[in-house]
Each structure stands twice: as C-alpha cells, then as structure tokens.
Amino acid sequence: MFSATFSQHFSQPSVHNHSMPTRISLIAVLMAGAIAASAAEPAAATSPPMLSGPWLPENPHQLDFQALPKVPSQHVVISEVRAKGSDPTRLDTKSGGVNQHNYLAHHDGQFWAMWSDGPGIEDRVGQRVKFATSPDGLKWTAPQFLTPVPPGSGPESPHYGTRTAKGMRWISRGLWKREGELLALAALDEAAGFFGESLELRAFRFDKTTGGWRDAGVIFKNTINNFPPIKLRTGDWMMSRRMHDYAKSGVHFLVGGVKALDDWQSFPVLGTASELKAEEPDWWILPDNRLAAVFRDNRRSGFLYRSISADDGRTWSQPVKSNFPDATSKISGLRLRDGRYVLVSNPNPKKRDPLTLAISDDGLVFTKMLHLVGGRHIDYPHVIEHEGSLFIAFAGGKQSIELLKVKLSDADAVRMPDKPLTAAAKP
Numbered sequence: 001m002f003s004a005t006f007s008q009h010f011s012q013p014s015v016h017n018h019s020m021p022t023r024i025s026l027i028a029v030l031m032a033g034a035i036a037a038s039a040a041e042p043a044a045a046t047s048p049p050m051l052s053g054p055w056l057p058e059n060p061h062q063l064d065f066q067a068l069p070k071v072p073s074q075h076v077v078i079s080e081v082r083a084k085g086s087d088p089t090r091l092d093t094k095s096g097g098v099n100q101h102n103y104l105a106h107h108d109g110q111f112w113a114m115w116s117d118g119p120g121i122e123d124r125v126g127q128r129v130k131f132a133t134s135p136d137g138l139k140w141t142a143p144q145f146l147t148p149v150p151p152g153s154g155p156e157s158p159h160y161g162t163r164t165a166k167g168m169r170w171i172s173r174g175l176w177k178r179e180g181e182l183l184a185l186a187a188l189d190e191a192a193g194f195f196g197e198s199l200e201l202r203a204f205r206f207d208k209t210t211g212g213w214r215d216a217g218v219i220f221k222n223t224i225n226n227f228p229p230i231k232l233r234t235g236d237w238m239m240s241r242r243m244h245d246y247a248k249s250g251v252h253f254l255v256g257g258v259k260a261l262d263d264w265q266s267f268p269v270l271g272t273a274s275e276l277k278a279e280e281p282d283w284w285i286l287p288d289n290r291l292a293a294v295f296r297d298n299r300r301s302g303f304l305y306r307s308i309s310a311d312d313g314r315t316w317s318q319p320v321k322s323n324f325p326d327a328t329s330k331i332s333g334l335r336l337r338d339g340r341y342v343l344v345s346n347p348n349p350k351k352r353d354p355l356t357l358a359i360s361d362d363g364l365v366f367t368k369m370l371h372l373v374g375g376r377h378i379d380y381p382h383v384i385e386h387e388g389s390l391f392i393a394f395a396g397g398k399q400s401i402e403l404l405k406v407k408l409s410d411a412d413a414v415r416m417p418d419k420p421l422t423a424a425a426k427p
Contacts, residue, residue: 050322057420060325064423065348068371073404079143080400089376093121100395105175107182111137116172125167125191126160165192174228187224195244269316286363302349332381344381352379
C-alpha cells in the first residue's frame, strides 16, 4: 500500500474571545470575498449566452444535433477491449474490458496518450492505467501499463473485477508538462462508489532508460482532478479538485504546484454542493486574464453551468446556467494559439451522441458547432492543438480509445447555416 504524509498548506483563521479587532478583520475578509465574487460575473439575467447564431433554435434542446455541419477528420483507434462480436454502438457492461478517461499530450517530439484500462465497465477493482506513444498522432505503439497493480487488487484477488471497498483501482487523470518533464497523474481509491475515503492523486515520472514510469509521490490527498494543471499568469498551476465526498463538499480548485509537486491551496467554487450538483469542470483563461470555468450539471438540467474568477482562481462567481446544451457528460476546452477557443462535448441532452466541436472568438460566446463523430455512444473527450491541427481523443462505448485529427483550416472553412437547425417533432 502506498503511504505518504499529508501536510496542510493553508490554515483557517482563528477567533479569540470575540474581540473587536478580530471581528472587524473577519468581516473585512468576508466582504472582500463577496465583492470579488459579485464583480467576477454579471447577474444571471445579463450574463451573455454561451451559444449563439442564426442556426440555433430558441430552445437549444431542439437543435438537430445530427444535422450539424460535419468537419473532415482522420480517425484512428489507439486501444480496444471490446468483446468479439459485441455491438460497438451499444454499451456492453457484461463482456470485454473498459477503456476510458483518456488524455493526450505532445512532449519530447511525440504524442502521448493515457487512459484507464480495467476488467469491465466501469472503474472496478483491479483497474489500471495504460499509455501509448505516436510520432504523428495517427500511428501508435502497442499499449503498455503505466501504473502498477493497485494494492492487493490484482487478478488473483477474489474482488477483482467487482465494485467493492475491499479492493482498489487506478483512474487516469492526465499528462502534466512541468519544468520540461512529463508527469502522468492517476487517482487511487477503493472501488466501491465515487469516491473511496483513501482517495489520493499521485504522479508518475517517465524513465527514459527503462521506458516505464516511476512513482513520484502524492500530489494531494483526498483529491481527484479532471484535467492536468494549467499555468496561470501568476506562475502558479491550477486544476480542479473533487474530494471523496464531493457530492456534499462540492467542487474546488487547487492552486500552486510550483515549490513542490504537493504544494497546493484548495479554493471552493461553492461552500457545498447543496445548490448545484456541479461535476467534471473544465476552465480556460480569457483575454482579460479572468478565468472561465464550465461544469456539467448532475441535476440533469441539460445545460452547462458557467462561473468566472477575477482573482486567479481564489474566488468564483455563483455558477450560472448557460444556454449551452449538454448530455451531463465530460467536456474539454482549449484556448488556441491564435487566441480563439474550442470546446469539445456531447451537447445532445438525451444521449452521448454525437461529439461536437464548438468555436468561440472570446471564450464566452461560441458561435459555431460542428459534428465530429456520432451514431454510437461517445464520451470522455480531450483536445490538444499541435501544428495547425486539433487532436481529439475520446472513448467509444467505454471500450475503445480513439482519436480524430482535425485541421483548423478545415474547421474554419465550414460555414454554419443561416436558419435554425430545428429537429423535427416526433409524432
């Protein structure tokens, strides 16, 4: 079993004897936080729409998602654990393995992919993380294990392949390029629900001499992130954080990671999850250096929520429901080198089909939405940019890791319709 010492990197303010100076200081802190949060984002009534265009119906849920303009792409399968004869258009929870939680990076002249690989759908005892590399994003090496067998949870365990707190699992959490080296992040916890009480986020460092990965220690206890850290203008790194009881504690953001791999401060988006069941956030830096975060809504409103930070992730505005439709699925956004933004998601609120690419000039309002792939269950997108193309990894039916290469010039050449793409009403 892994062991590590967890050190608290921030302290709570103390109040002694209810003295007047202390009360004044506490009030000042609370007022400053409230002012920062309220100034970060306009009121819900005046918040700009997240999706806009003459092609968008008044009710975004009525959009004909399958009729969206298609963009050319190159497609490749990196890994597949589907049982022979299994229908690739349906989830197969009874046979085959699981491949999901996929991430990409380009480092040291090649592409890297990592993902969760286990004995079945999904996140069962014995699940590990695999990786592969590619010189061009299209031709990939055979998958290899990145993490060791979770403690006491190998194929010989009586709990292997089950969902129980008596066994452990690894969950792939992304590739972090830090100070010239590549780190792979993975969460470890008990494999019963989401998540186990011993939840921790760990890092692995690639060893060129052996071609394998070495454990680099704990990043943060009681933490699972959604995407690898991104560097802020302050020089700090930031990533999202969910704790083992995130259904109660809500979503936080970790800021730090400069002095040491495990040196972070945790800042909540909301005090608790009582007002919004937000999950799996992604975020990006706006042109004015504010941060925009978007969340899927586990109350299943069918829309993304958005929150803004004006102080580099320390405080966040109350998340506001946007008009961007969503299947309650993972999303992946990115600021391009030319200053524009892309968001890859499952916008159909009824199912995770299709996968689309939305484009924005300012990171707030997306005016183009293109069809990437569909006709089957598709989720867990992760998008990166390299040499004028987008490389988009995704999971097919939770049993294959696949990739699309999309030239930005091809996406730019596609024109959106000038009339609403309204789905025909079902009789």
